[in-house]
Amino acid sequence: MPGRRRSGRLLGAAAALAAAGAAAFWLATAPRRPDPALTAGLQGDAARGALVFRVGGCAACHAAPGAEPAERPVLSGGRRFVTPFGTFTAPNVSPHPEAGIGAWSLQDFAAAMLRGVGRDGRHLYPAFPYVSYARMTPQDVADLWAWMRALPPSDSRPPGHDLPFPFNIRRGLGLWKLLALDPSWVVDVPADDALAMRGRYLVEGPGHCAECHTPRNALGVLDRARWLQGAPNPDGPGVVPDITPGPKGIGGWSEEDIAWYLESGFTPDYDSVGGSMAEVVRNLSGLPKEDLRAIAAYLKAVPPSP
Ligand code: HEC
Ligand code: HEC
CATH class of the missing domain: 1.10.760 (Cytochrome Bc1 Complex; Chain D, domain 2)
Incomplete structure (x- = not known):
């Protein structure tokens, strides 16, 4: 019965393909150390x-x-x-x-x-x-x-x-x-703006500001389309604020206001920082002032929330 033999071969080919796919998938998701x-x-x-x-x-x-x-x-x-x-x-x-x-x-x-x-x-x-x-x-x-x-x-x-x-x-x-895990930059910053470039490095890299300030999709992946637009508070009730220059964010703050907040913990309205941001500010207050100005310059370059 040639028909049955053919479908047997087809099934065998499909199984081999599936196995190859699974192997490729297994390899693609294997832990990989940097060079x-x-x-x-x-x-x-x-x-x-x-x-x-x-x-x-x-x-x-x-x-x-x-x-x-x-x-x-x-x-x-x-x-x-x-x-x-x-x-x-x-x-x-x-x-x-x-x-x-x-x-x-x-x-x-x-x-x-x-x-x-x-x-x-x-x-x-x-x-x-x-x-x-x-x-x-x-x-x-x-x-x-x-x-x-x-x-x-x-x-x-x-x-x-x-x-x-x-x-x-x-x-x-x-x-x-x-x-x-996509280490490409999220926000476009003019290459000749050294201050904002430094700020982008600090915010998107070691400062990991987005881990608290950016919402995640259903799979827990940071949503690049809503970068720094505020998110639920991971430590309890309430929200982590929008820090884009949009109307719900900090568009009304000058770069000096932002740098001063990161150094002192005081908002332009003389509120003082609270929650998990208090420790962030305690750490940032020990940085060179130029780095705080760099973070402020970057936050001004982030696309505003609607
Ligand atoms: C938001 C909390 C958080 C921050 C901030 C954080 N870590 Fe961790 N870190 C963890 C957790 C949770 C684990 C355990 C991960 C796991 O078991 O897979 C971990 C794991 C690690 C590990 C692996 C340890 C091991 O035994 O495998 C190292 C190294 C490490 N962190 C270093 C650092 C350094 C350096 C920093 C600062 C640049 C840092 N962490 C910031 C929460 C944090
Ligand atoms: C561990 C979570 C966490 C991380 C990391 C974090 N933030 Fe925050 N941030 C908060 C919370 C919570 C608030 C609200 C503070 C409050 O209620 O006083 C806040 C407030 C702010 C504000 C003031 C916004 C407003 O409207 O008052 C700015 C600006 C800010 N963060 C910038 C940053 C920058 C820049 C970084 C990275 C260097 C950063 N944050 C990292 C949790 C975080």
Whole structure:
């Protein structure tokens, strides 16, 4: 019966195609570390790294819950993040060799910061905002690493994440990362505007402002079409405000007003900053004034909300 043989062959071909597709898909979603050449031979400067650390707000998530702000914070982890996908716990990223990341190399660290890949080669959860950190320069990563290694070690071992199936399967993050991990710039800034270019780097990269200020789609991917237009508050009730120059945003603030807010926490109406932004301002207030002016120049260049 030639007909049956033909359909058997067709079925076999379809199965082979499906298997090839699945294999290609499996490969496409595999964790991938950056090229080691990216950071090879870079010398980190810890003093510069301390500024990157401030912009990155690393202590806000990795210091012990309720820890006092410190010049050299102990990154013992333990802070809990309740999300629709389950509860995450910040790990110990102090330089302790077993409990923290003291045994990591700069290349391991770069893989986490720039690709969201852990030292064991598995995908990291985006509760760690590497989708933004992926835009950092290799030199900033090396400087940050030099500073991280200068912080006090802690032997604390926070509990693991508490996630229901399927979110407890790290491998599944590969598909999400294909959609969400896009380190291209979001806002067009004139190439000759050095101040706004610097601001874009700080805001879209290490400052990860969009992680709080930009709404996400149903898959939890930052919505580039509504960039910085305000979002639900991840820490509880209320919203994170629109910071575009639109009418619902901060169009009425001058660049000086914005820079002053980021330095002092005072709005042009003499309100003072609150919520999770208070710690952001405490960190930013230690930056060179030029960087705060750069952030302000960039925020003026962001497309306004309707
Ligand atoms: C919004 C909270 C948040 C911020 C801000 C944050 N992290 Fe994390 N970080 C996390 C969480 C949660 C994880 C765990 C991710 C996982 O298990 O997949 C993590 C994981 C990591 C890891 C991987 C640790 C491991 O054992 O695999 C490193 C390294 C790290 N963070 C460094 C940093 C640095 C450096 C900064 C600042 C530039 C930073 N983090 C900012 C929440 C945060
Ligand atoms: C952890 C979440 C979070 C991050 C990260 C964050 N913000 Fe905010 N931001 C907030 C919240 C919440 C408020 C509202 C503060 C308040 O109610 O006083 C706010 C307020 C502001 C305001 C004032 C808006 C207004 O109308 O009063 C500006 C400007 C601002 N943020 C800029 C930034 C910039 C620039 C960055 C990045 C360097 C940033 N934010 C990062 C949560 C965040």
